[in-house]
Amino acid sequence: MSEALITKKAIAQGLKDLTLAKPFGKISIGDITSACGLNRQTFYYHFQDKYELLSWIYYNEGFIYVMDGITLENWHEKLKDLLDTMKADQEFYRNTIKNDDSYFKEYLLEIVSTLFYEAIDKLDEDKSLSDEDKKFYSQFYAYGICGVVVSWVESGMKEDTKKLSDKLKGLAQGSEKLGYEIYTNR
Missing domain, CATH: 1.10.357.10 (Tetracycline Repressor, domain 2)
Incomplete structure (x- = not known):
């Protein structure tokens, strides 16, 4: 599995974990990056926004x-x-x-x-x-x-x-x- 795919999966899991406790509309990019232990720059390298991540x-x-x-x-x-x-x-x-x-x-x-x-x-x-x-x-x-x-x-x-x-x-x-x-x- 490529490193990019591993990173995308980690970001996705971060979002999924957050949706267990918080409404999607209230989840920020900062919340997602904190949940998966990555920085905002890494998130934006892979996704434009949380909606692209969701898709x-x-x-x-x-x-x-x-x-x-x-x-x-x-x-x-x-x-x-x-x-x-x-x-x-x-x-x-x-x-x-x-x-x-x-x-x-x-x-x-x-x-x-x-x-x-x-x-x-x-x-x-x-x-x-x-x-x-x-x-x-x-x-x-x-x-x-x-x-x-x-x-x-x-x-x-x-x-x-x-x-x-x-x-x-x-x-x-x-x-x-x-x-x-x-x-x-x-």
Whole structure:
């Protein structure tokens, strides 16, 4: 592991440790550097601000694993893995998403929108949908899933991760087909 990666992980752990006792919005760069035993210059060498650090943590501890090998057939399993990761570190995710959910949603929306676009494209065998329509429908489903995941976090992550990912899979499959049939039969 490179020295830069070791340093980034130490900074990330410093932030994660702080979120156990302090709201993310009240954590300063000074707090983070003190928690991990580094100086401000080292922090700024690796990250612009705490929001870039937050995005780095979301990506490197969760989304990178979700995106690796994700398919239309296994997306719900990958989502379950992400939910499990989040639940294992739930105070960090609850604290940071509660402060500002846009950083988390940005990654999740990108992944889910792409998957639904591919699914809708495969269902559109006679190519009757425009690219614009496919993007609209895929974003609709992606926002729904993101909303459910954020709500799950905000309500304390009580529901079982497998149960939640299976519900989302069933809902997505049913509504994809229904939506496509309604649109093509009008």
